Structure formats: C-alpha cells, structure tokens
Amino acid sequence: MEKWDDWVELDPQSWPKRVEKHYQLVPTICFNCESACGLLAYVNKATGEIDKFEGNPKHPASRGRLCAKGPATINQIHDPDRILYPMKRSGPRGAGKWTRTSWPEVLQEFGSRIRKAIQQGRGNEVMYHVGRPGHDFIMDRTLQAWGIDGHNSHTNVCSSSARLGYLLWHYADRPSPDHANARFILLLSAHLESGHYFNPHAQRIIEGKMAGAKLAVMDPRLSNTASMADYWLPDRIGGSAGHGENHPR
Numbered sequence: 417m418e419k420w421d422d423w424v425e426l427d428p429q430s431w432p433k434r435v436e437k438h439y440q441l442v443p444t445i446c447f448n449c450e451s452a453c454g455l456l457a458y459v460n461k462a463t464g465e466i467d468k469f470e471g472n473p474k475h476p477a478s479r480g481r482l483c484a485k486g487p488a489t490i491n492q493i494h495d496p497d498r499i500l501y502p503m504k505r506s507g508p509r510g511a512g513k514w515t516r517t518s519w520p521e522v523l524q525e526f527g528s529r530i531r532k533a534i535q536q537g538r539g540n541e542v543m544y545h546v547g548r549p550g551h552d553f554i555m556d557r558t559l560q561a562w563g564i565d566g567h568n569s570h571t572n573v574c575s576s577s578a579r580l581g582y583l584l585w586h587y588a589d590r591p592s593p594d595h596a597n598a599r600f601i602l603l604l605s606a607h608l609e610s611g612h613y614f615n616p617h618a619q620r621i622i623e624g625k626m627a628g629a630k631l632a633v634m635d636p637r638l639s640n641t642a643s644m645a646d647y648w649l650p651d652r653i654g655g656s657a658g659h660g661e662n663h664p665r
C-alpha cells in the first residue's frame with residue numbers, strides 16, 4: 417500500500433520502449449452486484465483520469481479477486497450515455513426529448529407533488545423506487561412516517577425469496593457462512609458462480625473444498641456450480657421425490 421500513491425507500470429502500447437506510467441491507486445467498491453468487491457481505481461497522474469480498475473488485494477471479502485464485471489466498471493466511467501445531470505422530459509413520453517435541470521428544481525418539484533398528494537389524501541400515489549435499497553432504512557422510515565407503504569426496489573424480483581427464508585430460519589437475511597472451514601456444504605440452486613455474494617463466497621467454498629469439505633448442490637441444471645460439486649442432486653420440478661440419481665463423483 418505504501419506504493420499506491422505513485423504506482424508505476426510500463427505502458428504496453430509503447431513496448432519494446434520502456435515508458436513508465438504513474439498512477440495513484442484509489443480504493444473503491446464495485447457495485448455491479450451486491451458482493452461489493454474491493455476495486456482499485458488506477459488514476460493516471462498525467463491526465464487525472466481513471467485508466468482501469470483492478471481488484472484490491474487488501475479488501476477483506478474479495479481479497480483482490482473479481483468477476484469480469486469488476487474491471488468492466490471502466491465502461492461505466494467512459495459510457496457516452498452516462499447521465500451526469502438531472503434531466504427533465506421536454507417532449508411527449510417516448511420521444512426522447514430531455515432538458516437539463518438543476519437539483520434544487522428537482523427537489524422543489526418532487527417535494528411539492530408529494531406534499532400535495534399527502535394533503536389531498538392520495539398518499540397511495542407516492543412511491544419510492546430504488547435499485548439497491550442498502551441498509552439505512554431512512555427512506556423506509558420517512559415513508560412510514562408519512563403513512564405510506566410505497567417503498568419498492570428490484571429486490572422483489574431478486575433476492576427477497578431467499579432472504580425471507582434465511583430471515584425466518586436464523587434471523588439474518590444475508591448470512592456469510594464460514595465456508596472455508598466447513599466440512600460439508602449444501603447449496604440449493606444457483607450459488608457458487610451466479611448467486612449472491614458469489615465472488616467472496618465462491619473463493620471460500622473452493623478453499624473449503626481444497627481442505628477436504630464435501631460440496632453438495634441441488635440444482636436441476638448441470639450449472640457451473642453443480643459441475644464443482646461432489647454430489648449433484650438434479651431434482652426435477654414436479655417430479656417424484658425419488659427422481660434422478662445422485663451423482664457422487
């Protein structure tokens with residue numbers, strides 16, 4: 417880490433000439449899924465721009481490892497369609513006409529519309545939709561204080577069914593089991609390669625396997641996860657309980 421303020425790499429474009437590139441490495445987080453793996457932004461000291469993202473080896477969960485989406489974060493930085501300012505529709509819906517507006521104007525307009533709806537008893541017309549709700553619960557509490565049940569997020573179609581199961585089972589909706597020290601690991605459906613927290617979990621599941629743990633995967637597909645299993649239980653939806661062979665390998 418003591419080298420992060422002036423990280424030196426050779427410019428591959430200039431090879432075989434040895435041209436040094438100097439970077440400042442700034443720790444940040446990948447938010448392309450909920451694993452929130454640690455990234456290092458390589459800030460080019462000559463241009464002040466981020467040239468690339470790599471895994472942060474000091475991050476306690478991901479430990480420097482990323483899936484393909486982590487380094488691809490650079491595409492979000494340079495995306496020409498990235499929305500940099502609040503935009504207001506200025507033509508008919510679907511016409512693709514937008515005008516730049518300011519945050520004070522946005523807050524004023526939203527605030528007055530919400531206020532009017534509540535005052536006129538139309539609270540059920542107010543909905544807050546967010547991609548990733550996080551853990552602060554501030555919006556939940558605000559909406560509840562207004563007497564409105566209007567908090568929505570993509571979680572409804574993502575992790576909520578799994579998390580409800582966890583919550584009812586052991587009162588933690590996002591557990592991180594100690595896979596690395598387990599002796600037997602049972603995964604139901606997609607996990608290792610595609611489920612929640614798959615990067616931090618997958619690397620520890622493999623560590624557990626390398627230390628002798630047995631991995632059982634219940635999944636109708638021979639998924640990448642199932643392909644790593646000692647026991648694949650390809651249950652058939654709607655079939656009898658005894659369908660399918662277990663495949664000890």
Ligand code: SF4
Nearest residue numbers: 446449452453483486
């Ligand atoms: S698993 Fe991949 S997409 Fe998810 S946070 Fe880590 S690097 Fe990003």
